[in-house]
Amino acid sequence: MSAIEVTGTALQRSWIDSSAPPVERVRPGMWSIPVPIPNNPLRYVIVYALELRDGVAIVDTGWATNDAWAALTDGLAQAGYGIRDVRVALITHIHPDHYGLAGRVREESGALVALHPADAALLPARYGGDIDTLIGNMRALLRTCGVPESVVGELSGASMGIREFVALAEPDVLLEDGGRIDLPGWDMVALHTPGHSPGHVCFHERTHRILISGDHVLPRISPSITVHAQQMGNPLAEFLDALLRTRALDVGEVMPAHEWRFRGLDARCGELLAHHERRAEETEDVVRGAPGVTCWEVTRQLTWSRDWDEIGGFMRRAAVGETLAHLVLLESRGRVRREGVVPERWLPLTTR
Numbered sequence: 001m002s003a004i005e006v007t008g009t010a011l012q013r014s015w016i017d018s019s020a021p022p023v024e025r026v027r028p029g030m031w032s033i034p035v036p037i038p039n040n041p042l043r044y045v046i047v048y049a050l051e052l053r054d055g056v057a058i059v060d061t062g063w064a065t066n067d068a069w070a071a072l073t074d075g076l077a078q079a080g081y082g083i084r085d086v087r088v089a090l091i092t093h094i095h096p097d098h099y100g101l102a103g104r105v106r107e108e109s110g111a112l113v114a115l116h117p118a119d120a121a122l123l124p125a126r127y128g129g130d131i132d133t134l135i136g137n138m139r140a141l142l143r144t145c146g147v148p149e150s151v152v153g154e155l156s157g158a159s160m161g162i163r164e165f166v167a168l169a170e171p172d173v174l175l176e177d178g179g180r181i182d183l184p185g186w187d188m189v190a191l192h193t194p195g196h197s198p199g200h201v202c203f204h205e206r207t208h209r210i211l212i213s214g215d216h217v218l219p220r221i222s223p224s225i226t227v228h229a230q231q232m233g234n235p236l237a238e239f240l241d242a243l244l245r246t247r248a249l250d251v252g253e254v255m256p257a258h259e260w261r262f263r264g265l266d267a268r269c270g271e272l273l274a275h276h277e278r279r280a281e282e283t284e285d286v287v288r289g290a291p292g293v294t295c296w297e298v299t300r301q302l303t304w305s306r307d308w309d310e311i312g313g314f315m316r317r318a319a320v321g322e323t324l325a326h327l328v329l330l331e332s333r334g335r336v337r338r339e340g341v342v343p344e345r346w347l348p349l350t351t352r
Contacts, residue, residue, distance in 0.1 A: 004219065004267050007253055008032070008260030015043070015259065023075045026261065027208060029185065033075030035062030037097045042258050045097040047072060048212055053184050055085040058111075059203060059212050060092055060257060061101035064167045068101060086111040088173070090181065090190075092214030092257065093197040094119045094126065096166050103167030114173035114181075116192060119199025122230050127168045137229035145320055146294025146343035155317040175201050193246060195239025196223040198231055202246065209252035211265060217246060217254060219262045222275055226321025227328060234332055236325040240276060243269045276326075280335075283326040287336050287346050294343045299323040 006012050011034070014021040021034040021044060029051040034044040048059040056076065062068035073083050086109040091099050094115065102113045125134045139156040147155060175181070177192035187207040193200050193216040203212040215223045216239075225239045247269035254268070255261050262268070279302075286301045287293060293301075299320050300308055311319060327346055330336045338344045 004262055004264035004271075006219070006260055006262050008262065011046075011260035023078045025079070026255070027210070030210075031075070031079040032255070032261070033072060033079075035068045035071045035075070035097075036065075037063055038065055038067070040097070042097070045257050046255070047075065048255060049076060049079055049081070050183060050186055050188075051079075051081075052087060055087040056081045057088045057090060057183050057186075058086055058105070059090045060098040060214070061089055061105055062098075063096050064100040064104060069104065072101065072105075084109045088112045088114060088183075090114045090175070090203060091119075091171075092202065092212075092216075093200040094122060095197065095215070098214065098257065099169075100166045103169035106169055106172075107167075112172040113169045114175050115171040116175045116190070116199030116201045118192075118194065119197055120171045120174060122198065123168065123170065126230065127166050134229055141227075141229055142317070142320065143342050144295075144344050145324060146296040146345075147320065148296070151316075154313070155320070177201075191246070191249075193239075193242040195225045195235050195242055198235070204249055204251070206250070209250055211246070211249060211251040211254050213246075213254050213256045215257055216242065217265065217268055217272065218256045219254070219259050219268065221259070222272055224318050224322060225276075225325050226318055227324040228317075228321045234325075234328050236276065236329045237332055240273060240329075243273055276329075280326050280330055283323065284330055284335055284348070287327075287330075288348045291347045292345045294345055295320060295324045295327060296343070298327065298346065 011021050024032045026032045031049040033047040033049060035047050036044050045060060045062055050057045062072055086105055089102050089105050089111050091102060105111055106113050135156050139152055142152050142155055175190040179190050181188040181190060186205055189204045191202045191204055193202050196215045200214060200216055202214055202216050225236045247266045251265045253261060253263055254265050282302060286298045334349055336346050337349045338346050
């Protein structure tokens with residue numbers, strides 16, 4: 001397995017120095033434009049601009065804030081383009097830092113907006129007018145996880161504040177797994193890589209051996225993979241399978257949506273796979289040590305990047321969803337089982 005090599009050294013320096021990251025020409029005809037994320041430790045999302053014969057295509061857009069809009073338009077100007085030159089916005093997934101400005105971009109430029117069908121199907125419930133059903137479904141799931149009633153209300157609506165950072169835009173184009181994208185001068189294929197969201201996609205430029213990886217593969221942190229009201233089933237198994245498929249690609253450089261560019265896709269995928277195996281083992285150990293625990297109780301006993309009391313709001317809800325994702329993965333492997341309804345309780349199923 002090859003080592004990981006940082007290629008986005010200017011981005012890494014700005015991260016370490018907490019300075020403003022630069023707009024960069026990363027390839028002939030390809031630009032990296034950091035767009036700020038308000039009040040978020042990730043600091044920015046990287047929008048990639050690809051030059052076309054008659055304009056430019058962008059991958060992701062940024063949050064729907066005036067600061068983000070200014071950064072996007074200023075970045076395009078440094079590349080020699082205006083917002084009206086955007087012909088298509090390829091969206092890796094519908095989280096606000098990636099999709100939030102899609103509606104405004106289309107309004108200003110007439111650009112097509114492209115999404116995977118699985119994420120497109122979530123738009124009305126997530127960003128449309130009727131949010132009560134989604135909150136109700138989230139509340140029911142949290143109760144199933146054993147979350148105390150005193151905090152169910154807070155956690156079920158913990159992400160509602162970010163809806164203001166999205167300008168809803170139904171897609172004009174639906175991206176299918178393996179489908180070639182019509183971008184003159186580029187040999188670009190969409191790859192369905194679910195897990196972080198049901199319809200997450202990466203973009204593989206085969207001629208230049210580039211992977212625009214969105215949040216699927218990041219150089220330093222692991223993307224959040226959660227079970228939630230709009231992502232039931234076994235999202236972690238889907239994510240791990242997508243990692244196995246991704247690591248087999250012929251890729252010379254990875255261009256993620258956060259942090260910095262790097263080489264060593266195979267190595268980084270291996271690290272992410274190993275991370276989730278360790279986390280699954282830790283999760284199973286908790287269940288074996290206290291048969292009949294709820295997901296909430298397991299969550300509180302796992303190791304996190306900070307003390308549990310320092311984790312609140314949306315991050316606490318995400319932690320519950322990540323724990324449930326590992327429990328569901330273990331269940332699918334015949335390692336644990338659940339019983340009961342509200343709450344569900346988890347028990348070991350086999351001996352090691």
